[in-house]
Amino acid sequence: MEFNNLIVEITKPIAVITVNRPKVLNALNLATVAELGAAFTMLEADENVRAIIMTGSGEKSFVAGADINEFRGKSAPEMFPFAKLGHDATRVMESMGKPIIAAVNGYALGGGCEMAMACDIRFASENARFGQPEILLGLIPGMGGTQRLSRLVGLGRARELLYSGEHITAQRAYEIGLVNRVFPPEQLLDEARKFATKLAGMPSHALKMLKTATNSGYDQTLDNGLVLETQCFAHCWSHADLEEGTGAFVEKRKASFHAD
Numbered sequence: 001m002e003f004n005n006l007i008v009e010i011t012k013p014i015a016v017i018t019v020n021r022p023k024v025l026n027a028l029n030l031a032t033v034a035e036l037g038a039a040f041t042m043l044e045a046d047e048n049v050r051a052i053i054m055t056g057s058g059e060k061s062f063v064a065g066a067d068i069n070e071f072r073g074k075s076a077p078e079m080f081p082f083a084k085l086g087h088d089a090t091r092v093m094e095s096m097g098k099p100i101i102a103a104v105n106g107y108a109l110g111g112g113c114e115m116a117m118a119c120d121i122r123f124a125s126e127n128a129r130f131g132q133p134e135i136l137l138g139l140i141p142g143m144g145g146t147q148r149l150s151r152l153v154g155l156g157r158a159r160e161l162l163y164s165g166e167h168i169t170a171q172r173a174y175e176i177g178l179v180n181r182v183f184p185p186e187q188l189l190d191e192a193r194k195f196a197t198k199l200a201g202m203p204s205h206a207l208k209m210l211k212t213a214t215n216s217g218y219d220q221t222l223d224n225g226l227v228l229e230t231q232c233f234a235h236c237w238s239h240a241d242l243e244e245g246t247g248a249f250v251e252k253r254k255a256s257f258h259a260d
C-alpha cells in the first residue's frame with residue numbers, strides 16, 4: 001500500500017507509522033486521516049506486526065491538529081467526512097488486537113492530541129506540548145477529544161483544557177495521567193521501540209483480551225464490564241498460550257508463545 005502523507009516502516013515485529021507533513025507540523029488533512037485509517041487496518045492484518053508505534057516527522061511536532069488551511073471556508077456537511085474518517089480511524093486503533101504506542105515528539109494539538117489518546121500508551125519527549133486549542137478557532141474537537149480526554153484525565157481537567165485551549169507541557173500531561181512516560185527527545189523513539197518490543201513478546205491472544213476488556217468495558221456499568229471480563233478471561237482457555245505460559249512456569253523455563 002502506498003502512502004503520500006505517512007511513512008510506514010515494518011521491522012518485524014514492530015511497525016512505525018510516522019505522519020509526514022513537516023511543512024505544516026504534520027497537521028492532518030483529509031487525505032492523511034484516511035491514510036491513517038488505512039494504515040492501521042493494514043497493520044492489523046499483517047502477521048509480521050505485533051505492536052505499533054505512531055509518531056510525527058521532525059523534532060518539533062507529533063501532529064499540530066487538523067489542517068486549518070484545508071478546512072477553512074468549508075461548510076459543516078463538507079467537514080463531516082473529516083470527522084467520520086477520524087472516528088473510523090480511531091475506532092480501528094482501539095478495536096484492533098495489537099498495542100499502539102504514541103511516541104509524542106513535540107506538539108500534539110487538536111487532532112494530534114486526539115490521535116494520541118486513541119493509542120493504548122503515550123510516551124512523550126520533554127519538549128512535547130498537548131492541548132485542544134479548537135476553542136480558539138471558534139470550534140470544538142471533532143475526532144473524539146470531547147469524549148476521550150475526560151475518560152483519561154477526568155471531566156474537570158478535560159474541561160479546563162477544552163475551554164481554555166491552553167497547551168500543557170509533557171510533565172503536566174504526565175502529572176494528570178495523559179502521558180505514561182516522559183523522556184529526553186533523543187531517547188523517545190528508542191524507549192518506544194523497547195516497550196513495543198516487550199509488548200510484542202507478550203502472549204498476543206491474552207493481550208488482545210486485555211485490550212478488549214479494558215476498552216469495551218470502560219463505557220459500561222461495572223456489572224456489565226465484569227461480565228465482559230469473564231468472557232475475555234474464559235476466552236484465554238481457547239488458546240495454546242495459556243498452556244504454554246503455565247507450563248513454562250511449573251517447568252521453570254522461559255515461555256515460548258504462539259506467533260499469532
Ligand code: COA
Nearest residue numbers: 023024025027064065066067068069107109110111133134
Ligand atoms: N494547520 C495548518 N498549518 C499549520 C498547522 C495546522 N494545524 N499548524 C501549523 N501549521 C503551519 C503554520 O501555518 C506554518 O506554516 P508557514 O511556515 O507556511 O507559515 C508552519 O506550520 C509552522 O508553524 P508556525 O506557527 O510557524 O510554528 P510555531 O512554532 O510558531 O507554532 C504551533 C507552532 C503548533 C503552536 C502553531 O503552529 C499552532 O498554533 N498551530 C495550530 C494548532 C491548532 O490550532 N490545532 C488545532 C486545529 S483544529
